[in-house]
Amino acid sequence: xxxxxxxxxxxxxxxxxxxxxxxxxxxxxxxxxxxxxxxxxxxxxxxxxxxxxxxxxxxxxxxxxxxxxxxxxxxxxxxxxxxxxxxxxxxxxxxxxxxxxxxxxxxxxxxxxxxxxxxxxxxxxxxxxxxxxxxxxxxxxxx
Numbered sequence: 001x002x003x004x005x006x007x008x009x010x011x012x013x014x015x016x017x018x019x020x021x022x023x024x025x026x027x028x029x030x031x032x033x034x035x036x037x038x039x040x041x042x043x044x045x046x047x048x049x050x051x052x053x054x055x056x057x058x059x060x061x062x063x064x065x066x067x068x069x070x071x072x073x074x075x076x077x078x079x080x081x082x083x084x085x086x087x088x089x090x091x092x093x094x095x096x097x098x099x100x101x102x103x104x105x106x107x108x109x110x111x112x113x114x115x116x117x118x119x120x121x122x123x124x125x126x127x128x129x130x131x132x133x134x135x136x137x138x139x140x141x142x143x
Contacts, residue, residue, distance in 0.1 A: 003031060008039055015040065063114045064092065069100050070109065077101060 003011075011031060014024045021036045031039070061068075072090055075081045076097060087094045103111040 003035070007031075011036065012039055012043055064090075066109060066113050069104075069112050072097055073101055073104060 007030070011024050011028055014027060015021060015036065018024065021033055024036060025031070025033065064072075068090070072086060072092070076083045076086050083094050083097055087097055100112050
């Protein structure tokens with residue numbers, strides 16, 4: 001069941017006055033004991049709404065480089081740093097970090113490399129002889 005902010009505030013205020021969760025539930029008829037414990041625990045924590053940018057910039061690539069992925073995996077799983085704080089620092093989700101780890105454990109560094117379509121492209125070098133020979137062969141086969 002979902003409660004309004006006003007209902008939560010009223011329940012917490014009554015708890016502060018009485019010091020008893022049972023008294024709050026008896027007087028108000030809500031919430032459950034577990035809800036009250038959660039509200040008490042979280043009442044002084046500010047809600048953080050982090051803005052994420054989904055632009056592909058040099059500072060934060062949508063598809064991070066192999067080096068970035070390996071650095072994140074090293075910090076999380078070898079040095080033992082908190083995955084949540086690392087994910088917030090780098091701007092990639094915890095789900096992504098765990099999926100990179102799974103791929104890395106199954107196939108090594110090659111498994112977490114970006115696919116060809118995600119890699120930067122250079123200029124196309126045309127070898128005219130390499131194109132001409134297959135065309136001549138195809139024309140000969142069509143006759």
